[in-house]
Amino acid sequence: MSIENVTARISELQARLAQFAPARVSGSGSGFATELAGARVATTGAASGGTVSGADVVAEARKYLGLPYVWGGTDPTKGMDCSGLVQVVYKSLGYDLPRVSYQQAASGRPVADLAQAQPGDLLAWDNSSRNNGVDHIAIYIGDGKMIEAPRTGLDIRVVDVPSTPDVIRRIIDQPAAGTAGTAPVSARAATGTPYADLIDAAAARTGVPGSLIAAVARQESGFDPRAVSSAGAQGLMQLMPGTARGLGVTDPFDPAQAIDGGARLLRSLLDRFGRTELALAAYNAGPGAVSRYGGIPPYRETQNYVRTVMAMVS
Known part of the structure; x- marks a missing residue:
């Protein structure tokens, strides 16, 4: 066979x-199954x-x-x-x-x-x-x-x-958009989003929703591929040089590499912490801080970061 x-x-x-389940629930006219x-x-x-x-x-x-x-x-x-x-x-x-x-x-x-x-x-x-x-x-x-x-x-x-x-x-009830920490997540970047094709391609490869990747890019760099922070983070997704090397990103100023690396970093953080809010907190403050505090660290910058990005997701 x-x-x-x-x-x-x-x-x-x-x-x-399944037919051997009790035929009726007491007081009900429909089958138990x-x-x-x-x-x-x-x-x-x-x-x-x-x-x-x-x-x-x-x-x-x-x-x-x-x-x-x-x-x-x-x-x-x-x-x-x-x-x-x-x-x-x-x-x-x-x-x-x-x-x-x-x-x-x-x-x-x-x-x-x-x-x-x-x-x-x-x-x-x-x-x-x-x-x-x-x-x-x-x-x-x-x-x-x-x-x-x-x-x-x-x-x-x-x-x-x-x-x-x-x-x-x-199965899950998607709450109203704009509610901090509870916004539904779209699989694709919104129409008109800069670098939408690159974002959607990275979303398809990693399973990270495109709207989440786009929101992180907007918050991190304002979609400026040449952005450099005072701490030395670089490019659209503001990857630190060491993080970029670990992700195999050879040029964090290249939008395609930056978006791919940032999406893969988000994927690893989502897998590690299991929740979008915690992954975002780890992206901002580092996974060690999230593990140490058992949740979003009590840093004003990180708390504002998570709240702002989640409010952009739709």
Whole structure:
């Protein structure tokens, strides 16, 4: 029996097992499984004012790149399947999603099409006619790419979205733009942004939202590629010479190199600290300061920097 046939058979068994859930919830006229799948999950993120962003979801998911696919797996140290990855990522951010893909694909709220999808949204497909509902789910990271746990024999990876998803769902509530520390993050730089093509290309390579890269460039240098700070930081992204060398940037005054290096630095800080605000604080004050204080350092400059950049993100 081929791997594809085994996978299809497993999906069929999953769907049949769901039928053994209690038929009804007391006082309700709908099936328990449907109620569970369709209900909007309660989240600590929402309870704390909606501070989780799509970039946070993507940064959390990236921590598991290279981990083996394990069918039925939910262990972030050993391996996970597609829905296990989704559940673990969102659970770490305070969102309690159902376990299997077809239930996850009924959580949150619908997104009309891929053009309207945002980083952190769930993309799902119904690939098999042998079972009802979707059987594969992934996390969108922007610019036509996603993170998935694909199948046995492959590791968790970043790939192009292979086809139009059958279902797109948004789990997190994006707060109003302009709220410090909570602004939604766009995958692309806004129309008219200087060096937008270079920024969008760097965003596609790194998974860092283009609007975040653009906001950092605007705050750091005002988009001046020849800018030099009193401390010696250089170029559009104001990279210190040592930092630039560590990133392989040979000419920080070259816009393409500067943007690529700055985006990769942001990527590493997002992966390390898991939150956009903390990554920005580390970009400004250094990762050591963020680690030392366990959050945004009590420096007025850094606090203003984070607040200003987050207010520009849209």
